[in-house]
Amino acid sequence: MFRRSEQDKRPEVQIFVDGVAVAARQGDTVSAALLASGVDARRSTAVSGAPRLPYCMMGVCFDCLVTIDGVGNRQGCLVPVAEGMRIEIQKGKREIGK
């Protein structure tokens, strides 16, 4: 859906998406890194289980909700990636304890 511009010279950062290593760039938000990676990052909604991807990328729509380092319901579009960060695509409601 998206590709990176050649002029982007930012260093790579490795994150893990559902256990699989994915290359992001320093300064990416989690949502931008997921959309750039080409992995299937569709979450499913809490109400009907419908698939969704981020819609607004500016913190207002909450369609980017994702589990980051074990904490559920984080807004992926507001969190910058960090080396070794563990992302889980959230399926349905946030789980108790996450």
Place this chain on the structure above:
Amino acid sequence: MTVAPKREDYDVVVIGAGPAGLAAAATSAEAGLSTLLLDENIGPGGQVFRAISSTPVTERNQLGADYWVGADLVQSLRASGAEVIQRAIVWSLDRNLDIAVSIGGASAFVKAKRVILATGALERPFPIPGWTLPGVMTAGAAQTMLKSSGLVPDGRTVIAGQGPLLWLLAAQILRLGGRIDRILDTTQRGNYFAALPHAFAFLTSPYFAKGLSMMREVKAKVQVVSGVTELAASGDGQLASVSYVAGGKRETIPADLLLLHQGVVPNVNLAMSAGIEHRWDDLQLCWSPVLDASGNSSVAGIAIAGDGAGIGGANAAVVRGRIAARAAVEALAPAAAAKLPAMATLRSDLAKAERGRVFLDTLFRPAPQFRIPSGDTIVCRCEEVTAKDVLDSVAIGATGPNQLKAYRRTGMGPCQGRLCGLTVTELMAQARGKTPQEIGYYRLRAPVKPITLAELAAVPKSEADIKAVVRG
């Protein structure tokens, strides 16, 4: 990294580091007031100047001169001595000017003598069939990714809607070598005539020449279909095609990405939760706060600057930020105000920056069918409530958005009505034969951003706090 505010009390707390917030905080701190700027993003800039300090798009002409203005504002802020905290999520503001802010998973509380809200705008909901499908995003979302991560669309891409941002985004995508297959312009034909009486002010504003050259740049490379009157996205779990009607003719085109945009509206959540009076704006079709000429709201001590005060664009936002900050300085340290630009000068700057706005508002007033959906089209994305669900609820007695919560949970999901509120108000107003002002809006309350119970429970409490809730 967790950086809590350095103090518990500030002269001025500014919320939001977009054009208005940057200008307001710098002005206030330069005048010697203790100033805290809280912003929820990774870096300063808001939406217009997003990633201004970190963008990988270094070829300056690609983002345009209007973008790089933001670098000067950030520089002034840095030089001003204002305390700035990024990734700070303000979740409560009340009439006592007490502010609760979540930073790195822990909440802090600060008190201000004056608060300047610069929470800006968000894109107007664009509730068409299929707008929740993966692959459908806002134009602003694509622009955010372009500025902050140098990402451009590379699949089959359709941009649909209207307004200045749509053309700016298209130009930026093309300059960075991205792909756009078609632009579907939904501007209503009748709007051109309605806007004509306001054309002179626009023709003599800086927006005219810039807008025209950008549209030429885009039209030379992309097929533009104007007069689009219907729009729908479809696909099975992922966007596959976009269909539209233009000039009475329906066409369906395959697509991987659909970017929607029909203007921006004030982001009212924090202001409304503080009890600030808002009124329905019939021209801009949104809620705008009731403010005096210095941006002061109906709650003593809280001013609103920037697009949150009514859509005016980035240049107007900067001036509104300076006006609100000057008013704060006049109130708290009158002697220091003499060093700042005179209020009369600022007001004339504002008039200049707002020139041509009525023309744009009239020309790009979105068509009813793109604001007020019908049938199975989703209105509330979080709770997955359709237009038919809302109308059925009205038929059995739901009178307004707050009653509708009990019937359908609209506005009660994580986005707290940001993506459905305007649609619900207009849909219910139409169904009940009332004005949006009569129908009203969701009653918003803190926390205006979701925080965990654990974070609330970890908030420091006094003996008196515990006594107030413990029995026996």
